[in-house]
Amino acid sequence: MSSITFAGNLAEEVELRYAQNGRAMARFRVLENRRTRNADGEWVDAEPNAWRVQVWGDMAENVAASCHKGDRVHITATSRPTSGQIKRPGRPADRRRSTRAKFLSASASTR
Structure with missing residues (x-):
C-alpha cells in the first residue's frame, strides 16, 4: 500500500454514512x-487533480461536522485498489483512504 499527501479544496459537501455495525464513514x-x-514560459492554470477520499470512525464524524464545500484541507492517505481494479489490472486507482486529515481553512475551525 502506498501513501500520498496532498492539499486542496473540497469540491462538494462531505457525505456521512454509517455502516451496519454503526461505524461512521x-x-x-x-x-x-x-x-x-x-x-511562452508563462504560468497558466492546468486541469486540477481530483481525489476521492474516504475516512472512517471518529475522523469521519469530525470531517463531516467541520468541513464544507470550498474549505481547504490537507490529506495524508493510503491508496488501495478497488475490487474492479483487482479484476481489471491496469485501471488507474482513484480512491484514497485517509489516515490523517488537517483542516487548513479558517472557516472550517469556526463552524
Whole structure:
C-alpha cells in the first residue's frame, strides 16, 4: 500500500454514512489546483487533480461536522485498489483512504 499527501479544496459537501455495525464513514472529493508553464514560459492554470477520499470512525464524524464545500484541507492517505481494479489490472486507482486529515481553512475551525 502506498501513501500520498496532498492539499486542496473540497469540491462538494462531505457525505456521512454509517455502516451496519454503526461505524461512521465519510466520503468527499478534493480538487488540487495545478499550474504549468506554457510554450511562452508563462504560468497558466492546468486541469486540477481530483481525489476521492474516504475516512472512517471518529475522523469521519469530525470531517463531516467541520468541513464544507470550498474549505481547504490537507490529506495524508493510503491508496488501495478497488475490487474492479483487482479484476481489471491496469485501471488507474482513484480512491484514497485517509489516515490523517488537517483542516487548513479558517472557516472550517469556526463552524
